[in-house]
Amino acid sequence: MASRGFFSVILHAFVFATVVTLGFSQLSPNYYDYSCPNALRTIKSVVEAAVQKENRMGASLLRLHFHDCFVNGCDGSILLDSSPIIDSEKNARQNNQSARGFEVVDEIKQAVDAACGKPVVSCADILAVVARDSVVALGGPTWEVKLGRRDSTTASRAAAEANIPLPTLSLSELITSFRIHGLDEKDLVVLSGGHTIGFAHCATFRGHIYNDSNIDPNFAQYLQSICPQNGGDENLAPLDSTTANFDVAYYSNLVQKKALLHSDQELFNGGSTDALVKQYSYNTQAFFADFRNSMIKLGNIQPLTGHQGEIRVNCRKVNC
Ligand code: HEM
Ligand SMILES: *[C@@H]1O[C@H](CO)[C@@H](O)[C@H](O)[C@H]1NC(C)=O
Numbered sequence: 070m071a072s073r074g075f076f077s078v079i080l081h082a083f084v085f086a087t088v089v090t091l092g093f094s095q096l097s098p099n100y101y102d103y104s105c106p107n108a109l110r111t112i113k114s115v116v117e118a119a120v121q122k123e124n125r126m127g128a129s130l131l132r133l134h135f136h137d138c139f140v141n142g143c144d145g146s147i148l149l150d151s152s153p154i155i156d157s158e159k160n161a162r163q164n165n166q167s168a169r170g171f172e173v174v175d176e177i178k179q180a181v182d183a184a185c186g187k188p189v190v191s192c193a194d195i196l197a198v199v200a201r202d203s204v205v206a207l208g209g210p211t212w213e214v215k216l217g218r219r220d221s222t223t224a225s226r227a228a229a230e231a232n233i234p235l236p237t238l239s240l241s242e243l244i245t246s247f248r249i250h251g252l253d254e255k256d257l258v259v260l261s262g263g264h265t266i267g268f269a270h271c272a273t274f275r276g277h278i279y280n281d282s283n284i285d286p287n288f289a290q291y292l293q294s295i296c297p298q299n300g301g302d303e304n305l306a307p308l309d310s311t312t313a314n315f316d317v318a319y320y321s322n323l324v325q326k327k328a329l330l331h332s333d334q335e336l337f338n339g340g341s342t343d344a345l346v347k348q349y350s351y352n353t354q355a356f357f358a359d360f361r362n363s364m365i366k367l368g369n370i371q372p373l374t375g376h377q378g379e380i381r382v383n384c385r386k387v388n389c
């Protein structure tokens with residue numbers, strides 16, 4: 070009897086420890102079902118309205134989740150403004166003058182907190198849901214977003230500059246950048262398909278259209294009319310030929326040597342990723358299925374969970 074009781078205690082302790090560990094280390098799609106049952110529909114309606122008002126906003130919001138997750142995990146760090154204690158990631162060169170959509174995130178945060186009656190939904194989770202809803206609003210695939218990420222109390226411009234890939238990278242550098250974040254070559258090719266929506270500034274593609282030889286000459290000429298050798302850094306060009314639609318045109322553009330960014334054309338330049346690019350260029354179903362899987366992997370990068378971090382009241386500031 071005594072030994073049975075002893076083993077029972079051990080067993081219960083073990084089961085309890087396992088549940089606690091899993092409960093706090095894993096994200097769950099049902100995380101807010103009790104604390105804020107209207108969270109997801111509230112986020113969706115604000116995203117839909119924002120995309121309706123300005124198509125490109127969907128692209129800008131998807132990009133924010135990527136830039137959040139690549140810097141110390143998906144923890145809302147990208148949203149923090151500069152302050153005496155915060156070295157804002159918004160000032161990193163990959164974000165400065167190009168990351169946008171922050172007012173829409175503020176609007177969503179206010180709407181969600183009003184719907185819940187208190188701040189229970191993290192800014193990091195808002196970005197993950199918003200990325201999915203933006204893709205859906207532009208005609209892309211849907212997926213189940215796991216929730217329960219908590220918000221960072223720090224940010225790092227230096228970490229953002231070191232971790233967010235630059236458009237000047239080579240294929241092998243892109244592969245390394247993704248591998249460091251637990252993403253493989255296939256994830257790189259499929260997530261780069263995020264460039265099926267949105268725009269880039271002249272400063273980010275000037276080198277490709279003037280100095281690279283793996284570009285369709287007519288396409289280069291057309292882009293040179295938008296983006297001069299000197300000046301015009303802020304001028305915009307679409308990342309693919311159907312920039313308002315989430316489709317496979319990005320990949321068929323790469324096959325035709327009509328990539329806007331140097332890094333995009335690297336994915337189809339005689340290397341190991343050519344075959345996959347070609348496959349996606351005529352297989353929407355394959356692209357959508359793989360995009361769904363890779364977005365879930367992206368969203369699971371190193372989240373803060375349990376008692377780590379906090380639930381911010383204002384996505385731009387840490388709680389005091
Ligand atoms: C593979 C490495 C990547 C590089 C080097 C890269 C680089 C860039 C650059 C330079 C821009 C233009 C920014 C500007 O001038 O405003 C851009 C835009 C964008 N990126 Fe990426 N990106 C990468 C991967 C991704 C991924 C994985 C996603 C999402 C899944 C993504 C989503 C976007 C979107 C949607 C835009 C358009 C944003 C807008 O219109 O506001 N990118 N990217
Ligand atoms: C951001 O870009 C603006 C305009 O190009 C520039 O004036 C500013 O110095 C940049 N900020 C940082 C932190 O590099």
Ligand SMILES: *[C@@H]1O[C@H](CO)[C@@H](O)[C@H](O)[C@H]1NC(C)=O
Nearest residue numbers: 274275276277279280281298
């Ligand atoms: C193009 O290449 C030339 C010669 O290497 C270089 O001086 C120039 O800065 C490059 N231009 C861009 C936009 O990268």
